[in-house]
Amino acid sequence: MENPWTTKSIKEVYDNPWISVSHREVITPNQTEGIYGKVHFKNKAIGIIPLDQDGNTWLVGQYRYTIDAYSWEIPMGGGLIENDILDVAKRELQEETGLTAFKWTQLMKLHTSNSVTDEVGYVFLAEMLEEGESNFDPTEKLVIRKLPLIKAISMVMEGEITDAISIAGLLKVAKLLNI
Structure with a gap:
């Protein structure tokens, strides 16, 4: 058009x-x-839903300055526009959770608020996980929570997760897995 x-x-x-x-x-x-x-936005937003063989995922909790509230979210971060989105996803997953994934599936591309911004986000499903040490950014104070994926979906439905990228990604995985 x-x-x-x-x-x-x-x-x-x-x-x-x-x-x-x-x-x-x-x-x-x-x-x-x-x-x-x-x-x-000078970066792309990248969200990752790690999923282990037992149906568990990981959420990241942190106080978000912009909304003046604590937020539970999927692991996520940003990468420069020119950077490969999968490379950014791998880096963010390791930094925030210590996880390395050996199977990656891109779930979606989305615009986070297309009425006032041009920000583009991507969400990946990360599987075949290996646990290791996290490497938080010095500006972050994160809490990492491992829980059943079904509980994370419930947190979306109960309004406990309000981040748009997290909601979109978790609901997409729920639909794909018939949860």
Whole structure:
């Protein structure tokens, strides 16, 4: 479909190593004058659902500054746009859980909030796991929790997991495994 928006001007109003924010003067699809704010992400979001032979998975708990709340999530992180998403997934899984996976399946690509940002996320299923030592980023204070996958799905349904990438990935795995 053809783009019905016309961009008249773009002004960058903020920039850091992870994001940039721009103010845009636009002509809307209704041909009226308008404005749009866009958050551009310089990284891809990568989420991983580790699954062992006994049906267990791992969640990561951490206090999220942006929402001022504690959050349970699948292991995840970010990688530069030009980096291979599977390499990023392998690194993040090892860093946060100490796990190495020998079978990888890409489950999905998603846009995390396409009304104000261009962030793209990917979710992988990691299987045939080997446990090792985690290697947390110095800025992170994480709690790692191993639990049955069915319990993680229940946490989604009960509203205990609110992270969009985690919810999408866990529900996709539940559907694929007929849980």
